[in-house]
Amino acid sequence: MKRSLLAILNGILLYLPFSSYNLWFLIFPGIFMLLRRPNQMHYLLTGFTFFFLSLRCVNIASIEYGDINPFLAYTLFALFCLFLTIYQMNLPLYMWKKMGGRLWLLPVLYTLFEVARSYVPYGGFPWLIVGETSVNFPAVKYSLRFLTVYGGSLLIWYITYLAFKRRFLALLALLSFSFLLGLSAKQQILKALEDAKILKVALLQTAVPQQDKLSDKKFREYTDEMLSMVSQAVKEKPDLVVLPESAFAFFFSDEFDRGRQELFELSYQAPILVGLVDIREGLKPYNSAYLVADGQLVGYYDKIRLLPIGEYMPFPFGFLKDVFSAISGLDYVPGTQKRPIVYKNIQVATPICFEIAYWDLVKELSKKANLVAVLTNDGWFNHSDCSYQHFMWAKVRAIENGKFILWVNNSGDTAVINPFGEVVKKMPYMKRGILIEYVRLLP
Known part of the structure; x- marks a missing residue:
């Protein structure tokens, strides 16, 4: 029961940065918990909670405007959330363990599956990408100009990973790099604005x-x-x-x-x-x-x-x-x-x-x-x-x-x-x- 409650809490922490509450900073403890508990059951319950809470609003379209029976709508929706969870959470974790289980590799695999999910199947579902939340980060957000949203996902994962491993000098170096990258991007835009x-x-x-x-x-x-x-x-x-x-x-x-x-x-x-x-x-x-x-x-x-x-x-x-x-x-x-x-x-x-x-x-x-x-x-x-x-x-x-x-x-x-x-x-x-x-x- 304790493990289940922790997984649900983990899912809530991942959801809140994507909610209208805009608690973007909670993405870090959310990913911290994923790094701390890399096991299939935790990822399954965490992912399902995350996707269910984040996307439950799609039922407004199906029930209120589509006249679909609520029980049927939520049943199909739950299956969709389960599919997303296995795709985005459990498959990367499965591959990670097959590749030796080195923790530094997990952020790469998670982000690669974000990219894959954005295009496959049926044109993909590029939604709830971790890097989106970086648009709220002071200064660092400008680095998206070079990193793109998927690079932003890697950045958030590795900031959390380095904090988890207590490698504070490496963390400082990464933050400094992303800050300078963002500063360069901002200067480019400011220059373009002069003659626009x-x-x-x-x-x-x-x-x-x-x-x-x-x-x-x-x-x-x-x-x-x-x-x-x-x-x-x-x-x-x-x-x-x-x-x-x-x-x-x-x-x-x-x-x-x-x-x-x-x-x-x-x-x-x-x-x-x-x-x-x-x-x-x-x-x-x-x-x-x-x-x-x-x-x-x-x-x-x-x-x-x-x-x-x-x-x-x-x-x-x-x-x-x-x-x-x-x-x-x-x-x-x-x-x-x-x-x-x-x-x-x-x-x-x-x-x-x-x-x-x-x-x-x-x-x-x-x-x-x-x-x-x-x-x-x-x-x-x-x-x-x-x-x-x-x-x-x-x-x-x-x-x-x-x-x-x-x-x-x-x-x-x-x-x-x-x-x-x-x-x-x-x-x-x-x-x-x-x-x-x-x-x-x-x-």
Whole structure:
């Protein structure tokens, strides 16, 4: 019983840094306990507690908005947590013991499995990565520019390992190295900011309740109100107006829709970046970002990394469409073009929703961009840990790519994040309104 309680406590300590409480410093005692008790049962119970507490908010989407029976939803969720636990906790530990059980090797194996989990299976699940929490570390966080989030995981593990082994000189050397690395990254950004062009942006937090977005009839009733917000925004004479993912009920290609026509008319006053669903090539749905200006389409981006079950049903789980009406329908089609949308001096990368969690995709999209705009809708999860975890990724990506990030969310918190991972300005959760701010275009 004592060992079980310690494992549960360990899982709670790992969860709290990823919770909305933002107790990031508890990641160190959490990993310390993993180093102290490297056995399969401890890792199994610790991992299950960690994943269950951190991800229980996904049941909001399945139960509250998906109408799935709570007992069935939590049963499937528990199986998912068990899979993640074995994948991320028990497999690295098994390999570690097979490779001789040297403690210094455990951080490497854990991080390698974080990388693997980010891509396999079904496009991966790059969530709850230890290195994310380093975005809260004073000064050291800037080193993510060079280390990336996975290097941040190694850094946290080895800081804890050296403290566990009481190798304080080596610990001091590691902290000094990461501090100097972060200082160098910060100086690079400060230098780039000196000559960067200023851009005035207007971000719209539409705050449409998720239950209304799921009803086409109710969602369409918000069209006039949303267009009125756009009209108000363009009067501020911004260089760019940005709306969230699936901001309107109409399809982009529906040229006869009155709402679409009015949106194009408003684009004569300011360029508008908007997330919309579209149906092309027969009955193939796409989740996309469109930039319209001067009454015409400038460019678009189709979401590439689709969310399994949420946006498509992977093989061999197609039968679930017949079981759950909430996930029936056509699968979305993934995009293929990793490119920013270009308009005059603006090259804007537009990862959509969950895509912000993919290090390589955001890096590729941002390479030729000078601004990143993330269009999302976290209304599926209400004001929960899932929304907080999603927002934390935007801070990580801002530092890694050295660019301003516009976080444009239907529900909140819509925000501007600078290249140092700092929130410059944001709106409260589910407050409908317009955020006006100045950003800089960084190469």
